[in-house]
Amino acid sequence: MLATLFRLMLFLMLFYPRPIMPAEAAGKQVIILETMPVHVILEGSAVFQETLHIIRDSVDFRVLKADGDPDRATRLLKNALAEQTPDLVVAIATLGSQVAHQLLKDTDIPWLFFTVTDPVGAGIVAQINQPSGTNVSGRVYGIExxxxxxxxxxxxxxxxxxxxxxxxxxxxxxxxxxxxxxxxxxxxxxxxxxxxxxxxxxxxxxxxxxxxxxxxxxxxxxxxxxxxxxxxxxxxxxxxxxxxxxxxxxxxxxxxxxxxxxxxxxxxxxxxxxxDIPGQAREVAALADSILSGEDAGSIPITMPKSFxxxxxxxxxxxxxxxxxxxxxxxxxxxxxx
CATH class of the missing domain: 3.40.50.2300 (Response regulator)
Structure with missing residues (x-):
């Protein structure tokens, strides 16, 4: 009887192996680069993280604090990219977004920006109200x-x-x-x-x-x-x-x-x-979820936020x-x- 059970268990292990968990179940790695510790950035970052956690459980954040220093921002992001290739980078405000653009423009790593007043003037994208056609999308901080x-x-x-x-x-x-x-x-x-x-x-x-x-x-x-x-x-x-x-x-x-x-x-x-800072952050969290689910960042139009x-x-x-x-x-x- 025991021999029969053993043979049955062996048969099941060989021909019906344990199913492999889908890639989506693995934790997605998201780097957040905060330009400086001011209210609009800190609140936006917190709401973004909270919202994306609600949308999807399997996401891990690594928050980099540039403290308004472009050299520090560059060093922090370079080191983080060298340690592990993230699934997404999110840069908050202009200085951090300029650094992210310089370090990511020749890579396949998708990234998002928000709380950026003039991404065209800052050299981050060529135009707004259009998809970038590259590896970036985001939300422009402002109203006409x-x-x-x-x-x-x-x-x-x-x-x-x-x-x-x-x-x-x-x-x-x-x-x-x-x-x-x-x-x-x-x-x-x-x-x-x-x-x-x-x-x-x-x-x-x-x-x-x-x-x-x-x-x-x-x-x-x-x-x-x-x-x-x-x-x-x-x-x-x-x-x-x-x-x-x-x-x-x-x-x-x-x-x-x-x-x-x-x-x-x-x-x-x-x-x-x-x-509206929380509203903008929630919009960007929805964009992040789409990208983490496989949507091309370069196909998502760069617009002003819908909420004000x-x-x-x-x-x-x-x-x-x-x-x-x-x-x-x-x-x-x-x-x-x-």
Whole structure:
């Protein structure tokens, strides 16, 4: 009897071997390159990881923190690629995405970017609203600048006697801020109700050199005194800082018309109109899942995110004599502050 059972077991092992687990069951390796520790990047990275984990269980993340240093970003990503070829690289913000482009452009490794204001100007892709045809796709961080200007004008057109309205834009030479300046300049150039007053300062690493940056901002506000009607904060590491918005709100006589993020209206800026950070990250997580499932990154169009958010400060609006239109209040939802 035992001999018979043994022969049966041997037969089953030889002719019905244990099935091999499909490749999809193996953990996919995803490298995330975070440009610097600012809110928009940290929140985007966290939501991206959380969402992709919900979509698919079998994914392992390796997070690289560049701390705003391109040499560090290059070194970290080079070392990670040398240790293991990942299934996907995700770069968050302009500096990290430029590094990823340089290291991955001649490889077959797919990669995604997001929180990049001007990927064309940054040399990452040739055009947006089209597939790249290479190994990259992503989401552009922003909303058309003309759309922002149109909404801002709806709020201030009845309370501003100055025409055109002079928009002060104190920015650094950081790549994403330069891209933002170029797009805003182009939009204002075709908008007769606005004129553009940019002022460039030298970028220094945030947060270590933030006090020095803020001193440069103070000096810029003094030099621009009498030349601007409203401030517009730039995309980039300076514009993301609460301290920058607070300085403009508390130390100058002109209001902040447009903030870079949703915290701006909480600090006194009149308006925020831009990408919804969690929504953008969830969109990119869906793209990542498609690529990890076999879709070609180069076939996925590079677009602006579908989800956006509006923030308002009612106290600032009241001080300016502005009555917020009901439809804008509805769009803002819970992002209305006093």
């Amino acid at each position: 600048r003309k759309t922002k200007l149109d909404m801002a004008l709806r709020l201030v057109k009845d309370v501003s006697s100055q025409r055109p309205l002079r928009i002060g834009f104190i920015h650094t030479d950081y790549p994403s801020s330069q891209g933002d300046k170029g797009m805003l300049r182009e939009a204002i150039g075709g908008h007769p109700d606005f004129s553009f007053v940019p002022y460039q300062i030298v970028y220094q690493a945030v947060p270590e050199k933030l006090p020095e940056l803020l001193d440069q901002v103070r000096e810029a506000t003094r030099k621009l005194a009498g030349q601007v009607d409203y401030w517009w904060t730039p995309v980039g590491p300076l514009g993301e800082r609460d301290e920058y918005v607070k300085l403009l709100v508390e130390e100058t006589e002109k209001p902040v018309l447009m903030a870079t993020n949703l915290r701006g209206p909480q600090l006194g800026a009149l308006l925020y109109l831009g990408p 958010a509006v923030g308002l400060n009612l106290t600032t609006a009241s001080q300016l004599g502005i009555v917020i239109p009901a439809d804008i209040l509805d769009i803002a939802g819970g992002n209305v502050y006093k």
